[in-house]
Amino acid sequence: MSDTTTDNTPGTGEDQELGDAGSQLSTAPKEEPAHLPSLGVVGWARWFWRQLTSMRVALLLLLLLSLGAIPGSLIPQTGIDATKVADFRERHDILAPVYDKLGLFNVYSSVWFSAIYILLFISLIGCIVPRTWQFVGQLRGRPPGAPRRLTRLPAHTTWRTGAEPETVRAAALALLKKRRFRAHLVGDAVAAEKGYLREVGNLLFHIALIVMLIAFAWGQLFKSEGNKLIVEGDGFANTLTQYDDFKAGNLFTNENLEPFGFEVKEFTGTYERTGPNKGTPRTYETELTYAEGADGEERTALVKVNKPLTIGDAKVYLVSHGYAPVVTVRDGKGEIVFQDAVPLLPLDANVTSQGVVKVLDGYRNPDGKKEQLGFQAWFVPTFGDSATGAMVSRFPALDYPVLALNAYHGDLKADSGIPQSVYQMDKSKMKEFKDADGELFKQLLTPGETMTLPDGAGSITFEKDVKEWAGFQIVQESGAGWALGGAVVAIAGLTGSLFIHRRRVWVRAVEGPDGVTVVEMAGLGRSESAKVPEELGDLAGLLYDQAPGVPDPGPDEASPNTSDPTDPQAATAEGAEQ
Amino acid sequence: MTLAAATNESLAEISNVLIYSAMAVYTLAFFAYIAEWLLGSRSKVARTAAALTPGAATARTAAPAVTVKQAGGTAVLERPKVVVRAATGSRDVPDGPGAHGGDEKGDLYGRIAISLTVLAFALAFGGVLTRALSVERAPWGNMYEFNITFSTTAVGVYLALLALKKNVRWLGLFLTTSVLLDLGLAVTVLYTESDQLVPALHSYWLYIHVSTAILCGAVFYVGAFATVMYLFKDSYENKLANGGRPGSFATSFLERLPASASLDKFAYRVNAAVFPLWTFTIIAGAIWAGDAWGRYWGWDPKETWSFITWVAYAGYLHARATAGWKGRKAAYLALAAFACWLFNYYGVNIFVSGKHSYADVGLGALRSVGF
Numbered sequence: 001m002s003d004t005t006t007d008n009t010p011g012t013g014e015d016q017e018l019g020d021a022g023s024q025l026s027t028a029p030k031e032e033p034a035h036l037p038s039l040g041v042v043g044w045a046r047w048f049w050r051q052l053t054s055m056r057v058a059l060l061l062l063l064l065l066s067l068g069a070i071p072g073s074l075i076p077q078t079g080i081d082a083t084k085v086a087d088f089r090e091r092h093d094i095l096a097p098v099y100d101k102l103g104l105f106n107v108y109s110s111v112w113f114s115a116i117y118i119l120l121f122i123s124l125i126g127c128i129v130p131r132t133w134q135f136v137g138q139l140r141g142r143p144p145g146a147p148r149r150l151t152r153l154p155a156h157t158t159w160r161t162g163a164e165p166e167t168v169r170a171a172a173l174a175l176l177k178k179r180r181f182r183a184h185l186v187g188d189a190v191a192a193e194k195g196y197l198r199e200v201g202n203l204l205f206h207i208a209l210i211v212m213l214i215a216f217a218w219g220q221l222f223k224s225e226g227n228k229l230i231v232e233g234d235g236f237a238n239t240l241t242q243y244d245d246f247k248a249g250n251l252f253t254n255e256n257l258e259p260f261g262f263e264v265k266e267f268t269g270t271y272e273r274t275g276p277n278k279g280t281p282r283t284y285e286t287e288l289t290y291a292e293g294a295d296g297e298e299r300t301a302l303v304k305v306n307k308p309l310t311i312g313d314a315k316v317y318l319v320s321h322g323y324a325p326v327v328t329v330r331d332g333k334g335e336i337v338f339q340d341a342v343p344l345l346p347l348d349a350n351v352t353s354q355g356v357v358k359v360l361d362g363y364r365n366p367d368g369k370k371e372q373l374g375f376q377a378w379f380v381p382t383f384g385d386s387a388t389g390a391m392v393s394r395f396p397a398l399d400y401p402v403l404a405l406n407a408y409h410g411d412l413k414a415d416s417g418i419p420q421s422v423y424q425m426d427k428s429k430m431k432e433f434k435d436a437d438g439e440l441f442k443q444l445l446t447p448g449e450t451m452t453l454p455d456g457a458g459s460i461t462f463e464k465d466v467k468e469w470a471g472f473q474i475v476q477e478s479g480a481g482w483a484l485g486g487a488v489v490a491i492a493g494l495t496g497s498l499f500i501h502r503r504r505v506w507v508r509a510v511e512g513p514d515g516v517t518v519v520e521m522a523g524l525g526r527s528e529s530a531k532v533p534e535e536l537g538d539l540a541g542l543l544y545d546q547a548p549g550v551p552d553p554g555p556d557e558a559s560p561n562t563s564d565p566t567d568p569q570a571a572t573a574e575g576a577e578q
Numbered sequence: 579m580t581l582a583a584a585t586n587e588s589l590a591e592i593s594n595v596l597i598y599s600a601m602a603v604y605t606l607a608f609f610a611y612i613a614e615w616l617l618g619s620r621s622k623v624a625r626t627a628a629a630l631t632p633g634a635a636t637a638r639t640a641a642p643a644v645t646v647k648q649a650g651g652t653a654v655l656e657r658p659k660v661v662v663r664a665a666t667g668s669r670d671v672p673d674g675p676g677a678h679g680g681d682e683k684g685d686l687y688g689r690i691a692i693s694l695t696v697l698a699f700a701l702a703f704g705g706v707l708t709r710a711l712s713v714e715r716a717p718w719g720n721m722y723e724f725n726i727t728f729s730t731t732a733v734g735v736y737l738a739l740l741a742l743k744k745n746v747r748w749l750g751l752f753l754t755t756s757v758l759l760d761l762g763l764a765v766t767v768l769y770t771e772s773d774q775l776v777p778a779l780h781s782y783w784l785y786i787h788v789s790t791a792i793l794c795g796a797v798f799y800v801g802a803f804a805t806v807m808y809l810f811k812d813s814y815e816n817k818l819a820n821g822g823r824p825g826s827f828a829t830s831f832l833e834r835l836p837a838s839a840s841l842d843k844f845a846y847r848v849n850a851a852v853f854p855l856w857t858f859t860i861i862a863g864a865i866w867a868g869d870a871w872g873r874y875w876g877w878d879p880k881e882t883w884s885f886i887t888w889v890a891y892a893g894y895l896h897a898r899a900t901a902g903w904k905g906r907k908a909a910y911l912a913l914a915a916f917a918c919w920l921f922n923y924y925g926v927n928i929f930v931s932g933k934h935s936y937a938d939v940g941l942g943a944l945r946s947v948g949f
């Protein structure tokens with residue numbers, strides 16, 4: 001009985017009636033059918049480009065990107081934890097080569113992962129450029145004129161008024177302009193549009209994504225990252241040779257290293273003394289003095305966990321700490337052949353530590369022959385169990401320090417050309433010192449105690465002074481500022497894109513058949529939103545005050561039988577009946 | 579020092595008592611919601627079927643388009659009303675009456691349930707607050723604290739939506755059920771004595787990053803609920819539209835929910851509204867990682883899963899603007915995205931180790947994050 005039932009079926013007829021009312025309300029690419037082209041190379045290239053920059057493919061690439069990121073979080077990654085990868089290789093001798101082939105140990109730099117995001121970003125650029133032009137065009141142009149039948153729009157209202165049509169249109173134009181709509185008069189109606197910032201936000205967001213990607217890539221290419229362990233009182237100059245280990249991006253050169261140097265004054269660590277989390281670190285901080293450039297002014301700084309020292313492009317992070325007992329080694333004649341703080345590596349949360357004391361030069365055995373000495377060392381800051389003598393620390397602070405040593409002599413093979421860890425001893429050419437029972441010669445020492453080697457071979461003293469060391473990571477990364485800027489713009493753009501509604505409003509005022517002015521208003525949003533009818537109601541209310549209603553014609557004047565079923569008036573009246 | 583420790587311990591005690599009380603009140607609320615649903619079930623409203631029968635579709639003109647009425651001879655001038663029409667091609671089903679199904683007693687129980695939920699929320703909030711005071715830091719240093727904070731925030735989001743007069747009352751039963759499960763898990767499996775954080779966790783970026791992460795999670799959670807309900811209601815409407823006869827349980831249950839279009843729209847709004855905040859959360863996390871670990875982004879499992887979640891939600895938002903992907907397909911994407919969020923919290927903590935994991939000992943503890 002009513003034309004409104006057809007509203008539920010998507011009809012092309014209706015789209016035609018709406019004309020271009022909804023056109024260009026967004027700049028999203030048009031969906032094109034994926035049928036294959038028949039036109040040579042150019043046709044194919046064009047087809048491929050269209051596909052790549054379509055919303056459908058962008059969506060698929062996004063989904064692929066998230067799927068592709070998953071394996072990297074479940075399989076050990078070389079870039080994150082190389083030892084875990086080695087472990088994995090040992091345990092899975094069939095799987096590991098397959099993983100290798102697929103790049104699964106390096107997902108985020110693998111060919112296929114890169115392919116996904118590079119395609120996504122090409123698609124993104126291919127999408128942004130035309131959308132930007134289109135949007136500029138929309139800004140230059142004007143909101144499209146009113147569709148023929150405003151009552152067809154998702155939100156509309158109508159009333160009859162005694163005011164002249166021209167007066168109503170002028171009032172509507174003024175009202176919409178005052179409400180910051182872009183409004184103009186087309187024919188018998190005012191056309192207005194608002195919320196262009198949505199599109200701006202959306203474009204900015206997508207552009208910011210590109211800026212962030214470039215900044216990130218740039219940062220990776222020029223990045224450098226090195227570690228250095230420094231005992232209290234020692235210093236560091238920022239040159240390649242000083243690092244314990246060093247990694248850098250492909251385009252990094254040595255000249256890129258920020259020139260500076262620093263000296264560690266003191267490390268302070270405090271720990272929870274009681275409660276279930278006993279031993280948990282509370283503060284970690286290092287006091288240091290530093291100087292920028294070759295002969296910069298000396299300054300002091302406090303470096304804490306989470307609070308790096310920034311010098312130019314470089315940041316100095318405090319990343320680890322441990323103890324460095326000071327030991328003195330004497331030969332058989334009592335001459336000092338070695339005296340230094342020996343940094344030891346922590347093995348657990350209570351800083352049970354391990355390392356090696358190496359005496360490379362200057363030692364002669366009782367026979368007068370040149371030899372090297374090596375001591376395997378274990379250290380606990382708080383000795384646990386004097387009954388069993390187990391070298392396990394009970395607490396991370398220096399409450400009851402004990403040093404345990406095993407003694408060796410011979411050739412440490414330090415100059416064999418192979419780089420050696422300072423924490424390990426190559427015992428292949430070393431001989432054990434033996435005690436009276438013929439066992440390996442070893443002893444537990446408290447500060448100030450000395451272990452005397454058998455047969456007048458000398459002695460080693462655990463000095464009262466136990467130093468601490470701090471491990472630093474020195475990172476230099478450019479592009480972080482751009483990435484951050486991009487991120488801020490991305491969030492702002494996204495917010496605009498998601499919270500601003502782009503919508504159009506039309507107001508038509510014409511003289512009806514009975515000479516009374518009929519006002520019709522309609523609103524159209526890009527997405528169906530409750531805001532559009534709300535705002536339309538507001539506007540209608542304001543306009544109504546300037547063009548007050550007059551009573552409807554009586555039933556005999558406008559009976560449903562006489563009215564044209566496609567007449568907007570009738571459609572509304574019919575709606576009113578429900 | 580010892581005095582302070584004692585007050586802290588008693589605060590922690592108070593916190594535990596409050597959390598347990600909140601659980602008790604949530605349980606009462608749960609029963610009240612059940613009563614609301616049960617009492618409502620007697621009224622068999624079949625609005626959907628009615629709306630879907632051909633010829634009845636004009637029900638869409640919810641607001642009468644009466645312009646000027648004549649009442650008793652005097653002209654009563656009314657402001658023009660806005661007529662709202664559903665978009666072309668979408669079904670036009672009215673929203674259900676809510677869990678009480680139009681039953682007055684049911685409605686009363688529903689109101690009682692909401693009052694109880696408010697009370698339980700206040701108790702849980704107090705529990706979270708005293709916990710925070712007892713440890714002198716934000717209450718999210720471990721999974722126990724994270725869980726109690728998360729469930730409290732989720733209920734807070736629900737109550738806020740109610741206060742904003744959004745049509746979400748029907749969510750109450752499901753939400754309290756899940757909150758009870760969550761709190762039960764927290765006090766039994768995840769309970770951790772109150773204590774302070776390791777130094778890596780002292781940073782104001784932590785406060786920003788984790789509080790927004792929790793808020794986003796809570797809102798995504800509500801969005802996911804609405805999405806699931808949308809899927810049910812949508813297939814129900816489809817069945818009816820195709821002349822099918824859904825079971826009486828489905829009818830009784832689904833008729834009371836808002837229309838599928840409303841649920842879909844609500845889920846979208848909720849998800850879209852927090853997406854920028856989620857973006858911000860990840861960026862805040864990156865800034866924090868830059869300070870704590872010397873790199874902004876390192877594909878640590880937690881970072882990776884935040885990224886996956888982000889891309890999945892971006893995919894969902896895209897899907898809603900892509901032809902052929904709207905509706906159910908987009909809804910599945912939204913659910914997948916929420917599953918990523920859940921996995922990032924529970925899965926990554928339990929199955930994957932990384933810098934964020936708490937289990938790290940030794941040097942790792944210096945640089946690890948609590949959850």
Ligand code: HEM
Binds near residue numbers: 027028029202497889
């Ligand atoms: C790096 C990958 C991308 C991400 C993370 C991303 C993210 C987003 C997000 C979150 C939105 C939602 C904003 C809104 O609904 O208004 C959006 C909208 C949009 N994106 Fe992307 N996008 C990406 C790539 C692309 C690509 C490659 C295209 C081109 C085909 C594209 C075209 C669009 C369009 C046209 C919209 C607006 C849709 C609308 O009007 O609702 N995006 N994008």
